[in-house]
Amino acid sequence: QSALTQPASVSGSPGQSITISCTGSSSDIGYYNYVSWYQHRPGKAPKLMIYDVSNRPSGVSNRFSGSKSGNTASLTISGLQAEDEADYYCSSSTRSDTEVFGGGTKLTVL
C-alpha cells in the first residue's frame, strides 16, 4: 500500500495550462481505470474533480481533464485561474480492493 507518486509542487501563470502526474504500479493505476483527482483547499473538504481517469462530475469546469497511460495518470488544468490554487491529490483503487492516494501536489498560480 505505497502512496502514489506526485510532484510536490507545480506552478503556472493565469491562462496557462499545467499537468500534474501521478505514478503508481501495475497493482493500482495500471490495474484499474478507477483513478480520481481531488482538489483540497486549506480548511475545506476535498472536492472530487475527476473520476474513472477522465470523467468530470457535474459542476466541475471543463478546464479540468484527466488521462492515463500505463501506470501513470495525469491531471491537466487549462486556462489557469487564481481560484485553481490548491492542493491536488490523485487516488486509485487497488487490486486488493483498498484505496491509495498520492502524496499531493501544491498548485501555485503566479
Next chain:
Amino acid sequence: EVQLVESGGGLVKPGGSLRLSCAASGLAFSDYGMNWVRQAPGKGLEWVSSISSDSKYIPYVDSVKGRFTISRDNARNSLYLQMNGLRAEDSAVYYCARDGRRGPGRRFDYWGQGTLVTVSS
C-alpha cells in the same frame, strides 16, 4: 443539501481510544459505501477504511488493522470509527466520505469537514 458532519475528535494519550461519528443527511445513506480518510499535519490524504452499504465488506489500510473498527447504522444515517491502541502517528484530521460508486472501485463524491484527533501524552 448533502451534509456529512464528523464529531468525536479530541486529545487522547497514546494507547487510548476514541470513537468518531459521522452524521449524514440529504443523501441516500443506506445505498452507498462510506469511508474514512485522514490527513496528518503537513501530510497528504490517506484512506483508512471502507464499509459497504450492507456492512458486509470492510477493508482497512494495513497500519490500522486490528486497532480500528469501522461500522455504520443505516437507520440512524451514521458512520462510526472506533479507534483503539492509538499512536502518535494516528494524529490527523479524519474525514468521512461517501463512495459515489455502487460496484468495484471508489470515488469520494461527498466529504465532511473533518474532525481532529491528536494523540499525545
